[in-house]
Amino acid sequence: MKQEENMIYFVTGNGYKFNEILDLFSKEHVKYNLKQNNIKTIEIQAINIKEVASFKLNSIKGQIDGTYFVEDAGFFVDTPLNGFPGVYSSYIMKTIGNKGLLRLIDDFENTEAHFTSVIALYFKPHNKNYFFEGKIQGKISRTIRGSGGFGFDPVFLPNVMPSMTFAELTTEEKNSISHRGLAWIKFIRFLKENMN
Numbered sequence: 001m002k003q004e005e006n007m008i009y010f011v012t013g014n015g016y017k018f019n020e021i022l023d024l025f026s027k028e029h030v031k032y033n034l035k036q037n038n039i040k041t042i043e044i045q046a047i048n049i050k051e052v053a054s055f056k057l058n059s060i061k062g063q064i065d066g067t068y069f070v071e072d073a074g075f076f077v078d079t080p081l082n083g084f085p086g087v088y089s090s091y092i093m094k095t096i097g098n099k100g101l102l103r104l105i106d107d108f109e110n111t112e113a114h115f116t117s118v119i120a121l122y123f124k125p126h127n128k129n130y131f132f133e134g135k136i137q138g139k140i141s142r143t144i145r146g147s148g149g150f151g152f153d154p155v156f157l158p159n160v161m162p163s164m165t166f167a168e169l170t171t172e173e174k175n176s177i178s179h180r181g182l183a184w185i186k187f188i189r190f191l192k193e194n195m196n
Helices: 015-026 049-059 089-095 098-101 171-177 179-193
Strands: 007-011 034-037 067-079 082-087 112-123 128-140 156-158
Touching: 007 015, 015 034, 015 171, 015 179, 049 067, 049 112, 049 128, 067 089, 067 179, 082 089, 089 098, 112 179, 128 179, 171 179
Parallel strands: 007 034, 007 067
Antiparallel strands: 067 082, 067 112, 112 128, 128 156
């Protein structure tokens, strides 16, 4: 691979997301160097995460010479909030935050929630878009707990580690079970299968 061909760009303005992905990327034996690119994407409000990620990816088509990807995630409180905030997670975090979300819930014992992540990749060698999805189920914590992670991490208790919120886990622990980590496994498998 030539120098310019072995670069892969993660298009995001979110430093936390980039560092999580960089941590995952550094452990893999792929012939790509990961770089952050914070070129502005256009984000639509749609019903599902894949649609949002696809639109974001296509909104920057032709602006980056090479292989690049975006990642979009949503936090869904299935019970009792019927999937809210979902695709509006970023806006809800900015407006009411974790405290506001917790005020909307009465019965914490019976909450059901999940995170979904979609990595949308433009793979230059194929001139095609690819999508990799990850999902993790859990519950809502009664209180905001932990100082790690970002967004709704301090109120999400994953079913696979129900005594700790995402924000109480190390980056490595979170990446091993998270929606982003699960999408990432599929993404890396694709890169390894398609390396020259």
